[in-house]
Amino acid sequence: xxxxxxxxxxxxxxxxxxxxxxxxxxxxxxxxxxxxxxxxxxxxxxxxxxxxxxxxxxxxxxxxxxxxxxxxxxxxxxxxxxxxxxxxxxxxxxxxxxxxxxxxxxxxxxxxxxxxxxxxxxxxxxxxxxxxxxxxxxxxxxxxxxxxxxxxxxxxxxxxxxxxxxxxxxxxxxxxxxxxxxxxxxxxxxxxxxxxxxxxxxxxxxxxxxxxxxxxxxxxxxxxxxxxxxxxxxxxxxxxxxxxxxxxxxxxxxxxxxxxxxxxxxxxxxxxxxxxxxxxxxxxxxxxxxxxxxxxxxxxxxxxxxxxxxxxxxxxxxxxxxxxxxxxxxxxxxxxxxxxx
Amino acid sequence: xxxxxxxxxxxxxxxxxxxxxxxxxxxxxxxxxxxxxxxxxxxxxxxxxxxxxxxxxxxxxxxxxxxxxxxxxxxxxxxxxxxxxxxxxxxxxxxxxxxxxxxxxxxxxxxxxxxxxxxxxxxxxxxxxxxxxxxxxxxxxxxxxxxxxxxxxxxxxxxxxxxxxxxxxxxxxxxxxxxxxxxxxxxxxxxxxxxxxxxxxxxxxxxxxxxxxxxxxxxxxxxxxxxxxxxxxxxxxxxxxxxxxxxxxxxxxxxxxxxxxxxxxxxxxxxxxxxxxxxxxxxxxxxxxxxxxxxxxxxxxxxxxxxxxxxxxxxxxxxxxxxxxxxxxxxxxxxxxxxxx
Numbered sequence: 001x002x003x004x005x006x007x008x009x010x011x012x013x014x015x016x017x018x019x020x021x022x023x024x025x026x027x028x029x030x031x032x033x034x035x036x037x038x039x040x041x042x043x044x045x046x047x048x049x050x051x052x053x054x055x056x057x058x059x060x061x062x063x064x065x066x067x068x069x070x071x072x073x074x075x076x077x078x079x080x081x082x083x084x085x086x087x088x089x090x091x092x093x094x095x096x097x098x099x100x101x102x103x104x105x106x107x108x109x110x111x112x113x114x115x116x117x118x119x120x121x122x123x124x125x126x127x128x129x130x131x132x133x134x135x136x137x138x139x140x141x142x143x144x145x146x147x148x149x150x151x152x153x154x155x156x157x158x159x160x161x162x163x164x165x166x167x168x169x170x171x172x173x174x175x176x177x178x179x180x181x182x183x184x185x186x187x188x189x190x191x192x193x194x195x196x197x198x199x200x201x202x203x204x205x206x207x208x209x210x211x212x213x214x215x216x217x218x219x220x221x222x223x224x225x226x227x228x229x230x231x232x233x234x235x236x237x238x239x240x241x242x243x244x245x246x247x248x249x250x251x252x253x254x255x256x257x258x259x260x261x262x263x264x265x266x267x268x269x270x271x272x273x274x275x276x277x278x279x280x281x282x283x284x285x286x287x288x289x290x291x292x293x294x295x296x297x298x299x300x301x302x303x304x305x306x307x308x309x310x311x312x313x314x315x316x317x318x319x320x321x322x323x324x325x326x327x328x329x330x331x332x333x334x335x336x337x338x339x340x341x
Numbered sequence: 342x343x344x345x346x347x348x349x350x351x352x353x354x355x356x357x358x359x360x361x362x363x364x365x366x367x368x369x370x371x372x373x374x375x376x377x378x379x380x381x382x383x384x385x386x387x388x389x390x391x392x393x394x395x396x397x398x399x400x401x402x403x404x405x406x407x408x409x410x411x412x413x414x415x416x417x418x419x420x421x422x423x424x425x426x427x428x429x430x431x432x433x434x435x436x437x438x439x440x441x442x443x444x445x446x447x448x449x450x451x452x453x454x455x456x457x458x459x460x461x462x463x464x465x466x467x468x469x470x471x472x473x474x475x476x477x478x479x480x481x482x483x484x485x486x487x488x489x490x491x492x493x494x495x496x497x498x499x500x501x502x503x504x505x506x507x508x509x510x511x512x513x514x515x516x517x518x519x520x521x522x523x524x525x526x527x528x529x530x531x532x533x534x535x536x537x538x539x540x541x542x543x544x545x546x547x548x549x550x551x552x553x554x555x556x557x558x559x560x561x562x563x564x565x566x567x568x569x570x571x572x573x574x575x576x577x578x579x580x581x582x583x584x585x586x587x588x589x590x591x592x593x594x595x596x597x598x599x600x601x602x603x604x605x606x607x608x609x610x611x612x613x614x615x616x617x618x619x620x621x622x623x624x625x626x627x628x629x630x631x632x633x634x635x636x637x638x639x640x641x642x643x644x645x646x647x648x649x650x651x652x653x654x655x656x657x658x659x660x661x662x663x664x665x666x667x668x669x670x671x672x673x674x675x676x677x678x679x680x681x682x
Contacts, residue, residue, distance in 0.1 A: 046502045048509055100467050103444065126441050126467055127504045130474075134497035137478055141491040149490060150482040156475035161387045163468045168389055 020335045023328040027070040030084065034066050037088040041135055048120075052128045055116050056095055065090045065195040068220075068332065072199025072213050075325035082202045085143045089136040090195050093152065096136075097159055097191075099129035147201060155194040162186020166252070171277050173261055175253035181222065184229075189221025196220075196329075212319050216329065219313035224336040226306040229254035230299050233290060236340035245286045251276045255305060259298040260289075268292055306337050361676045364669040368411040371425065375407050378429040382476055389461075393469045396457050397436055406431045406536040409561075409673065413540025413554050416666035423543045426484045430477040431536050434493065437477075438500055438532075440470035488542060496535040503527020507593070512618050514602055516594035522563065525570075530562025537561075537670075553660050557670065560654035565677045567647040570595035571640050574631060577681040586627045592617045596646060600639040601630075609633055647678050 024031075042053045066087035073083040102117035102125055117125045133156070140149050166183045169175040196217030200210040231237050232247045233256055247254050253276070261272050271288060274280050293299055313333045320326050365372075383394045407428035414424040443458035443466055458466045474497070481490050507524045510516040537558030541551040572578050573588045574597055588595050594617070602613050612629060616622050634640055654674045661667050 044502055046505045046509070048505050049502065097471075100471060103463050103467050122444050122463055124505065124508060126444050127501050127508070130438075130441060131498055131501035131505070133471075133474065134494050134501055137490065137494035138498055141487050141494050146482050146487060146490075149478060149487075153475050153478035153482050157472055157479055160468050160472035160475055161385055161390065164387045164389050164465065164472070167465060167468070168387070 020331060022324070022331045023067055023071055023335075026324060026328045027067060027074070030070045030087075031063060031067065033081070033084045034063070034070070034087045034091070037084055038091055041088060041139060042092070042132065044131065048124060049128055049131055052099075052116055052120050052124055053095065053132060055119070056098060057091070061091070061095075063091060064224075064332075065094055065191060068192065068195040068217060068329075069198055071325055071328050071332070072196045072217075073202055074199075075213075075320060075323065075329065076200050076203035076205045076209060078199065078203035080202065082143060083199065085139055086148065086198050086202065087195075089139050089144075089152065090191065090198075092132040092136040092139075093156060093159075094191060096129035096133040097163070097187075099125045099132070101163065148198065151194050151197060151201065155190045158186045158190045162188070162190070169253045171251040171279060172253060173272055173277055175258060177255065177258055180253060180255055180258055184222055184225040185218065188225040188228075189218045192221030192224065193217035208319065212316050216313050216316040219309045219316060220333050220336060223306045223309040223313060223333065226255060226302060226309065227337050227339065230256060230302050230306070231340070233293055233299060234340075239340075245289075248275070248286055248289055249281065251279045255302040256293050256298040257289075259301055260292050260296045263296040263298075264292070303337070310334070310337055361672060363665070363672045364408055364412055364676075367665060367669045368408060368415070371411045371428075372404060372407065374422070374425045375404070375411070375428045375432070378425055379432055382429060382480060383433070383473065385472065389465060390469055390472055393440075393457055393461050393465055394436065394473060396460065397439060398432070402432070402436075404432060405565075405673075406435055406532060409533065409536040409558060409670075410539055412666055412669050412673070413537045413558075414543055415540075416554075416661060416664065416670065417541050417544035417546045417550060419540065419544035421543065423484060424540065426480055427489065427539050427543065428536075430480050430485075430493065431532065431539075433473040433477040433480075434497060434500075435532060437470035437474040438504070438528075440466045440473070442504065489539065492535050492538060492542065496531045499527045499531045503529070503531070510594045512592040512620060513594060514613055514618055516599060518596065518599055521594060521596055521599055525563055525566040526559065529566040529569075530559045533562030533565065534558035549660065553657050557654050557657040560650045560657060561674050561677060564647045564650040564654060564674065567596060567643060567650065568678050568680065571597060571643050571647070572681070574634055574640060575681075580681075586630075589616070589627055589630055590622065592620045596643040597634050597639040598630075600642055601633050601637045604637040604639075605633070644678070651675070651678055 038057060042057060043050050069083055069087040069090060099116055103122050104117065116128075120128075136152070137149065140152065162183050162185065165179075166187055169179055169183060193214045194217070197210050197214040200213050229247065229252075232254070233244065235244075238244045248257075257272070257276065261269070261276075264272060271285075271292070275285050275289065310333050314330055317326055317329060379398060383398060384391050410424055410428040410431060440457055444463050445458065457469075477493070478490065481493065503524050503526065506520075507528055510520055510524060534555045535558070538551050538555040541554050570588065570593075573595070574585060576585075579585045589598075598613070598617065602610070602617075605613060612626075612633070616626050616630065651674050655671055658667055658670060
């Protein structure tokens, strides 16, 4: 119960008053049901499992994907309760990917974040991720259909492919915008897309609505990740006391870096090669990087790309008549680019 | 094709002429079909995925679990081809657990083995494991039933629990035989049990046959893991040029150590506390451990336990009339304790 209360507090704290409020208000009772299922099904007799899973699940989760499933189901007029279990499964899959994403290699720089991994170590994080992932499919095999399992296992495979592709593009300055968009479509957007699509699936709506919600989720996910990658270099983050430059220290090829490198002069290319490709960084390099990003409008132009996806996401909802649910989903999109965390 | 040929060569090399020959001969054509599916479905446009997965899948896999599914299906008189895909899914799940089991923490001692992890690093190993795991559920959601997905997602959750429990018992000398048997039932035996049970499921045989095959697989799996844990301290391994003492160096609480500690005098307890609990080991400690295992008959007595499970496994097949399939499954059990690798 204490954990559930913390979740609530965290959510309230983290949510922008503009964009997300309609969505949060709309499904707040449904979200309680989902949170109860999450707490129930992450239990295990092996005590380290709920302990470690709880660390991540209870801490600051925005429950964005479950919220999308809940709102999409309502948009499609769904009256049952299958979407609660599905939303919990989606959060388990998401949590598993977070746990696995935090796995580090000995050569990696320790990140400042208070990850489950930093506390419990690589191996428990991996295994608890596996547990949550398996648990999701256990629940689906009892409460859902083969179609739902198809959608979420497809999404999971694409997430893994996106994550591996991201590893392959890290430290590679030849990575272009297309490769970057492919990576974030896989590692982030596909689960947003599935979260939304499942609303139409449980409501047994026509394919065209399923696809509209899938597109909405896909574009929203891309915008969301773009903003994430921009915020990593943003003064807003610094003002909030958050770490700036995590991606820089790993040599991740996100859109701001791709744009700055495309527009770099010879001297700047030497700099990027040293810090991103060779990962040979010292004090002051992050400041230099920030200066170059500003010089070439890399953050603003990345934001323009994010806004293009925001427009596409909102347009995808055109086939649905106006409703409070539709406004809530549009609000979520606006939140994705207005947020400063 | 080169990979498939290597697999074949490796399998031939590794198989004991006594125990496994009947099983291998019985399903050799079926196994070719399974291997073809494995090679086909581990492909991805993200080249690192087949590269890394192939490293493990092509190298020395005995395909024991697929063999069990194939033989169990035949024992149940199954005439279709659904078991090929299922056997491939089981091998993907098994490979994913191997990849995740090889993840190391910075504090861990590097093991001598040529793991995918040692070559590619923690993170790619984790992500490719996730891909194979997702791929297994993708395939099942297309070619199988909710019942099959239920069985294999249950098994996967139990594997993860067993692995986490193993982490919790590592370096803990209070671990007793019951806790150890619980760990290996989870981390190893459950997938053997599922592999066998699915033979009866695809053949749509009565529950009693499903349970008989499940029990057979469970007992076989326990015997198999017991022998694995005994071989880690065995001169047979050393004679084959394999590493001895991997478990010792990690402070894993396997049955030989549990028995030796139960029977230890005060001086020996001080030794075990230092090397297993504190993991404070130096040259000569493994030799001391081997001497103490011999003094207390710890390996022989562990082998006796393994033989008890072998007997149980064979008895579980009593409800089936004699047949070449039944002989093959009995051969697999005998192989599990006769093998020296």
